[in-house]
Each structure stands twice: as C-alpha cells, then as structure tokens.
Amino acid sequence: MLDLALKSVIACLPVIVLAAALFHLDSHRLLGTHFLARMFLCGGVTAVLSAVVNAQVIAAYPFEFLDYTRYVAPLIEESLKAAVLIWLFRTNRVGFLIDAGILGFTIGAGFSFVENIYYLHLVSDAHYVTWFVRGFGTAVMHGGATALFAIIAQKLTERHLQMNPLLYLPGLIVAVLIHSIFNHFPVSPVLSAAVTLLILPTLLFxxxxxxxxxxxxxxxxxxxxxQRLLRQLEHGEFTGCEAGRFLLDLEQIVPEAVARDMINYFYLHTELVLGAERILLAREQGIEIRIGAETVAKLEEMHRLERHIGRAGLKMLRQHLHFSSTELWDIHLLDEIAPAPAHRPT
Structure with missing residues (x-):
C-alpha cells in the first residue's frame, strides 16, 4: 500500500504543483479556484473520452502501436483538450493570455491525472522510473502542450469576435507536434522527462x-x-468618435425605439467595462472592490436590452462599435462576481 501511495504521488503530484504555481503568478486573480477545479475535471473527462476514441480507432484500423502513439494519439488527445478551450474562448471566459495559459495547463493537468490513475491501476507493479517519467515528463507535457495551444489561440483570436476555426489551427499543430516529439523519445525516457520539465514550465513562467x-x-x-468614451457619451459628443457617429445614424437604419435601446446598451456596456477594469487595477494593489446593487441593476438592464435588441441587432452593434473579446470577458467577470446572479446574455 505504501509503495502504491508513493508511486501515486510521483505520478500525479508534480503537474498539480506546477498548475498551482502558475495560478499564483496571476496577480490580478482573473480566475477563481472553483472555476479552475471544474476545468481540471473537464481535463479528466477528455482523458476518458480519448481512451474510448483511441480504443475504437485502434480496433478499426491496423496501426502499429508505436506508430499510433507517435502520430494518431497526439492528434486525438490534443484535439479533445483543445475543444474545451475553444468553448471557453467562444463563451468569453478567457480574458488575457495568462488566463489562457493557466486554463490550458489546468485542463492538461486534469487529463494527465486521470490517465496516470488509470495506468497506476493497470500496471501498479511498474518500476519507480516509469512513474517518474509519467509524473515529471508525460504529465507536464500534457499540461504544457495544451497551455501553448491556449496561448497561441488567445493571441490569434483576441481581436476577433467571429468564429474562425483556422485561427485555432496553428496552436493545435504546435500542441500535437510537442506531444508527438515527446512520444518519439529520441533519447532515453528519463532524459526526455527531464528536458520537458525544464523547458515547458520555464517557457510558461x-x-x-x-x-x-x-x-x-x-x-x-x-x-x-x-473613461474618455464615457465622457463623450455623457455629454452627447457622439461625433467625436467613430462609435458615436454610428450611433447617431442608427435611427436611419432601425426603428427609433430599437435605436434608443442600442444607444442605452452601448452606454451601459462602456460603463460596466470601465467598472471591471477599475476592479482589475485595484486587484494589482491588493485591493478587492465589491460589486454593489447599482452595478447588479446595470448588468440586469444591459442583459434585458440584449434580449430586446436580439442577436441580429447585437451582431450589428458589435461589428460597428468594434467590441473586443476582452471587453466581453470584462462583462462576464462582473456577472461571475456579482453578489446576485445577473441574467446571461443571449
């Protein structure tokens, strides 16, 4: 029993410690521990799904096992982990590059944790060297590869609100290549694990x-x-910026009532984004600003306007007013930390 416990620590603990260290690097505390725990579980689910898909593909096609682990398994496993992150990107749950890296590493950590638990059950009598390689090499590789996918994807998509699958492809290629190279073991497994442990975490840090x-x-x-934009809106100086000129022209494009809702929506959106940025800047100084009832009411009103304006109207607004994914994440942040649940956008 002690032998198995020690092997479990070697196989599972290193990647969890690294994930925690990365989390503590985030001075803005952009991600909550409960959210990260859910992403860790999602990573574990992708490990189970990968096992099922790998078993079916191996049964259906006559691959040599070594070739499969080098060329096919990395594509399947990294694609499934990437799918979780793509969902996070598309639902505005990733604000900055550091968020993306932490979330990617956490999902990879969950994947490797479940995978190593499975192998501990399957071959518990394997030598300690095996668990060193899996704990300090394979597990860190899973976390690091997924983190790099997330970082590259965030960099390429942060200014794009429309879904473009091609923007996720470069990061996926990098993750698959890292996974495949590791599985080739060009030198000894122990040295490969040591190199992985040295390079990937250092790069991420x-x-x-x-x-x-x-x-x-x-x-x-x-x-x-x-701040400048809000002052312009408050003083009716719409013509001073491209967004303002578009808002002035709205009544010629849509009915007056809808145009009024769109202008109110843009005002509330700008005000709330400014509030979220104020919270993040305060966190840098170790100050936590609580969200009051007034902000909650504004969130509710903004989401009510979203439902009234509709998807087509919101799409037009976001295209012409150049909303960024970071601004949408700011609103999601306020929704998450508000003391009372605000309605989600449609």
Missing part, C-alpha cells in the same frame, strides 16, 4: 511574467480610453 506587465499597461490604456 517567462511568458506569464512578461504578460503580467502587458496586462497592466493594457488595462491602464483601455481604462483611459473607456
């Missing part, structure tokens, strides 16, 4: 450290931009 500065600069710039 460097990216995160650089992105923390980028987030601060981005927030300050966006905060100033939204």
């Amino acid at each position: 460097l990216l995160f450290e650089r992105n923390t500065v980028s987030i601060h600069n981005f927030l300050e710039l966006d905060f100033a931009t939204h």
Whole structure:
C-alpha cells in the first residue's frame, strides 16, 4: 500500500504543483479556484473520452502501436483538450493570455491525472522510473502542450469576435507536434522527462511574467480610453468618435425605439467595462472592490436590452462599435462576481 501511495504521488503530484504555481503568478486573480477545479475535471473527462476514441480507432484500423502513439494519439488527445478551450474562448471566459495559459495547463493537468490513475491501476507493479517519467515528463507535457495551444489561440483570436476555426489551427499543430516529439523519445525516457520539465514550465513562467506587465499597461490604456468614451457619451459628443457617429445614424437604419435601446446598451456596456477594469487595477494593489446593487441593476438592464435588441441587432452593434473579446470577458467577470446572479446574455 505504501509503495502504491508513493508511486501515486510521483505520478500525479508534480503537474498539480506546477498548475498551482502558475495560478499564483496571476496577480490580478482573473480566475477563481472553483472555476479552475471544474476545468481540471473537464481535463479528466477528455482523458476518458480519448481512451474510448483511441480504443475504437485502434480496433478499426491496423496501426502499429508505436506508430499510433507517435502520430494518431497526439492528434486525438490534443484535439479533445483543445475543444474545451475553444468553448471557453467562444463563451468569453478567457480574458488575457495568462488566463489562457493557466486554463490550458489546468485542463492538461486534469487529463494527465486521470490517465496516470488509470495506468497506476493497470500496471501498479511498474518500476519507480516509469512513474517518474509519467509524473515529471508525460504529465507536464500534457499540461504544457495544451497551455501553448491556449496561448497561441488567445493571441490569434483576441481581436476577433467571429468564429474562425483556422485561427485555432496553428496552436493545435504546435500542441500535437510537442506531444508527438515527446512520444518519439529520441533519447532515453528519463532524459526526455527531464528536458520537458525544464523547458515547458520555464517557457510558461517567462511568458506569464512578461504578460503580467502587458496586462497592466493594457488595462491602464483601455481604462483611459473607456473613461474618455464615457465622457463623450455623457455629454452627447457622439461625433467625436467613430462609435458615436454610428450611433447617431442608427435611427436611419432601425426603428427609433430599437435605436434608443442600442444607444442605452452601448452606454451601459462602456460603463460596466470601465467598472471591471477599475476592479482589475485595484486587484494589482491588493485591493478587492465589491460589486454593489447599482452595478447588479446595470448588468440586469444591459442583459434585458440584449434580449430586446436580439442577436441580429447585437451582431450589428458589435461589428460597428468594434467590441473586443476582452471587453466581453470584462462583462462576464462582473456577472461571475456579482453578489446576485445577473441574467446571461443571449
């Protein structure tokens, strides 16, 4: 029993410790622990799905096992993990590059955790070296490959609101290549595990450290931009910006009542995004700003307007007013931390 417990620690603990370390690098606390726990579970589910799909493909096609692990399994497993992240991107649950990396690593950690538990049950008598390779090599590879997919996808899609599958392809290719190269074991398995443990976490830590500065600069710039835009809206200075000129022309495009709702929606959206950025800038200083009843009421009103305007109207607004995915994530953040549940957008 002690032998199995020790092997379990070697196989499962390293990647969880790394995921926790990455989470603590996030000075803005953009992701909650409960949300990350759900993503860890999602990663575990993808491991189960991968096992099912791999078994069916192996049964249906006459692959050599070694060739399958090198060329086919990486594509299936990385695609399933990537599918979870694509859903997160499309539902505005990823705000910045550091979020993407942490979520990707967490999903990969959940995948490797379930996979290693399965192998512990299957071949529990394997030598400790096997569990060292799986814990410090394979598990870190799963987390790192998925994190890199997430980071590349975030970088390519952060300014695009429309779904374009091709933007996710480069990150998927990188993840599959990393997985495939690891499975080739060009040298000894132990050395491959050591190289993986050294390179992937170091790369992620460097990216995160650089992105923390980028987030601060981005927030300050966006905060100033939204402050200026809000002042223009409050004083009726619509002609001072492209968004304002579009809003002035709305009554010629849609009925007056709908145009009024769209203008109110844009005003509330800008005000709430500014509030979310104020919260994030305060978190940098270790200050937690609570959301009050007034903000909750504004969220409710904005979501009511979304339902009234409809999908076609919202699509037109977002195209002409150049909403970014980060702004939509700001609204999602407020929805998540509001003391009372606000209605979700349609």
